[in-house]
Amino acid sequence: FSTSATAEGKVRVKKIAGEQCPPGWLLDCDGQPTTDPNTLYGTPPGTILPMGGDQAYKGFGLALMIDxxxxxxxxxxxxxxxxxxxNGNCVFLMLIDPGHFGGAGHYAEQVRQLCEFVxxxxxxxxxxxxxxxxxxxxMTMAKRQADGIFLDDQNWSQLTQLADRLGVAAP
Amino acid sequence: FSTSATAEGKVRVKKIAGEQCPPGWLLDCDGQPTTDPNTLYGTPPGTILPMGGDQAYKGFGLALMIDxxxxxxxxxxxxxxxxxxxNGNCVFLMLIDPGHFGGAGHYAEQVRQLCEFVxxxxxxxxxxxxxxxxxxxxMTMAKRQADGIFLDDQNWSQLTQLADRLGVAAP
Structure with a gap:
């Protein structure tokens, strides 16, 4: 998950849809709280707050360690x-084989028990x-496979305009 | 850091001091928000909320992965x-030698630059x-080495009673 209060793409969707963001997502370019998604794309740009609410210092710490x-x-x-x-992001991937530690069977059984308990x-x-x-x-995937993906008019319009420009037929 | 809104020891200090906890730390045994530290030690006990405020589902996810x-x-x-x-906790420790990846010198320089930037x-x-x-x-360590460690009367009294019981002279 993102270590910020929201992913950037969700702010962009709000911007295109002409909607406000929930409080706690954004600061404007002066470091003041705002719900206006346009501030993130202004000059100079605003910023997305770290996750965590009253414990946002922990979200900041996580983001720093990920960096x-x-x-x-x-x-x-x-x-x-x-x-x-x-245009690029650096990445760190870690793969752990439980078989090299407590054992694959032990791992599967403990995780099964934990999920059942929770x-x-x-x-x-x-x-x-x-x-x-x-x-x-x-749950969202099941619902969308059954009912389709909802897009507001503004975001849909941007996609069809992009399709037009690239000579791709919109579905 | 703890993946809960606060560490358990801070709730215990509030309980002994007879103070309320800030909102957002605790649920009582019925799952209702409370600021009363005694609820955490009741029968049945209350619980400490995961960190994160509106993004507490991320704190919960972190806690689950740590488990x-x-x-x-x-x-x-x-x-x-x-x-x-x-009476015990399980533990997972991971040590990473940057020399096996991007290089120790590269690592030190990037971290130095990042800290300076932030x-x-x-x-x-x-x-x-x-x-x-x-x-x-x-900063807290420097202040306490200069001024001593502040303890409220109730917490100090519990420590001196424990010292008495164990035959240890209180400082």
Whole structure:
């Protein structure tokens, strides 16, 4: 997940749709809180806040460490005022084989038990089910495969204009 | 850092001091928001919220992954309703040698540049300096080495009672 309060693409969708962002997503170019998505694309640009609300210092710390992993450990470049590679991002990927540590079977059994425990916790009134990471995305995918993908008129219009310009037939 | 809104020890200090916790730290045993630190130690106990405010689902996801690393990958045990080892925590430690990746010199230079860039960012009015992780702790250590460690009467009294019981002279 992003270590900011929202992903940049979600601000862009709000901008194109002509909608305001929720409070807590953005600062304008003077460092003041705003809900106007246009501030992020102004000159000078605003910024997206780190995730975390009252604990946003933790989101900032996570973002800093990710910059260090992706930019410094990787052999790439960390953030700077004028990016050297404006069209690229550095990346750090780590793969762990549980078979080299506690064992693949042990791993699978512990994760299964943990998921079952969390899903089975008591729920407050009004909460129908407890979700684990990936559940909302799986539910959204099922819904969109059944009903299609909703796009507001402005975002759809930008896509069809782009298709026109590239000579691609819009569906 | 902890992936919850606060560390448990800070709630305990509030409880002993007879103070309320800030909103956003705790739920009572019925899953309702509360500022009363006693709820965390009741029967049944309340709980500490995950970090993140409006993005607390990210704090929850981090906590879940840490449980999987510490409990499942390590060969230990993940969280469950009745802990098998109530007095212990499982742990996962990862050490990375930048010399095996982008190089130790590259790493040091990128991190130095990143820290300098972040510390040098423009500040809003009223912010005297930009802090990096560890700065507040270093400032607190310097202050406490100069002025001593402040403890409220109730926490001090609990410590001296414990010292009495163990036959240790309080300083």
């Amino acid at each position: 260090i992993f992706s930019g410094a450990v990787s052999g790439g470049l960390c953030a700077r005022e004028t990016p050297i590679t404006p 899903r089975g916790c008591p729920r407050v009134d009004g909460v129908e089910q407890i979700l684990l990471p990936g559940d909302p995305e799986r | 999987i690393f510490s409990g499942a990958v390590s060969g230990g045990l993940c969280a469950r309703e009745t802990p098998i080892t109530p 510390r040098g960012c423009p500040r809003v009015d009223g912010v005297e300096q930009i802090l990096l992780p560890g700065d507040p702790e270093r």
